[in-house]
Amino acid sequence: AFHRDVEVDDLGFIRYLVTYMQQEYGAHTSHVFATGMSNGGDMSFYLACQAGDVFAGYAPIAGTMMKEIADNCASQAVEPIMAVNGTADDVTFYEGDPDNRGGWGVYLDIPSIVEFWTTRHELSLTSTEELDDIANDDGSTVSLERYGKNGGIDAFRLYRVNDGGHDWPGAWGNMDLQTSEEVWKFFKEIIDAAP
Numbered sequence: 001a002f003h004r005d006v007e008v009d010d011l012g013f014i015r016y017l018v019t020y021m022q023q024e025y026g027a028h029t030s031h032v033f034a035t036g037m038s039n040g041g042d043m044s045f046y047l048a049c050q051a052g053d054v055f056a057g058y059a060p061i062a063g064t065m066m067k068e069i070a071d072n073c074a075s076q077a078v079e080p081i082m083a084v085n086g087t088a089d090d091v092t093f094y095e096g097d098p099d100n101r102g103g104w105g106v107y108l109d110i111p112s113i114v115e116f117w118t119t120r121h122e123l124s125l126t127s128t129e130e131l132d133d134i135a136n137d138d139g140s141t142v143s144l145e146r147y148g149k150n151g152g153i154d155a156f157r158l159y160r161v162n163d164g165g166h167d168w169p170g171a172w173g174n175m176d177l178q179t180s181e182e183v184w185k186f187f188k189e190i191i192d193a194a195p
Contacts, residue, residue: 001135010043011050018054030194033187035059037168038092041083045113048081049073057081057190059183062166064092065108078121082157082186084179085110086140086164098159110158114145117156123147126154135175140164142177153193157186 021027033188034044034055039062048058049069057080064085087094093102096109108116117123124147131142140163147156159169167173170180 011046014047014056015051030056031191033057033059035061035183036063037061038063038166041092042069042107045069045081048074048079052077052079055079057187059186061081061168061179061183062086062089062092064096064107064110065116067098067108070108070113070116073116073120075120078123078155080121080153080155080157080190081117081181081185082159083110083113084159084161084169084172084177085119086161086167088140088163089166098166109158110160114147114156114158118147121149121155123149123155131159131176133176138173138175140174140176142169142174153189154186181182 018032022029032055034047035058036044041060044058044060044064045063046069047055052075059082061084069152072177085092085094097104097107100106113116125145126148127146129144131144133141140161143160143162145158145160146154148154159182161169161174161177164174168179169175170178
């Protein structure tokens, strides 16, 4: 909401940057992924809605979907998403912010984001698990939900950090999940599954 009067074309810039990297440096055209934390996670969800022709997958960390982005989402193809969110996040509220009490703008709660993508792409829950609590002094645990169809790779994956904050698990906050490694493995699965 506080960016409403900004005229910068983030989407156009990111599209241009990807094309530039491909033309100038020979970056692979189908190995393009988006990840980021907090606002960068929000941007990853935005790109999932508006740049599915450019990106092959997304990993928003401690991010959310603004209601306006969800309402105008143009995504048709199923590009896999791996989200990581803490239930005690005091910046990106797990329960969303329908009244804009944080001043960022109205955004969805995490269960609604999961429902948004799984309904949109006709995904079903394929498995749930609790990750090992290997760091029992960090005050949090991690639950993993996987969604997909037709026996393929996960089209949506949620790492819910129970009692976790606005963190990048494995770097700070929860230490049961090595987020950077999991993001890379997730993207590598997409690369390996491509025709």
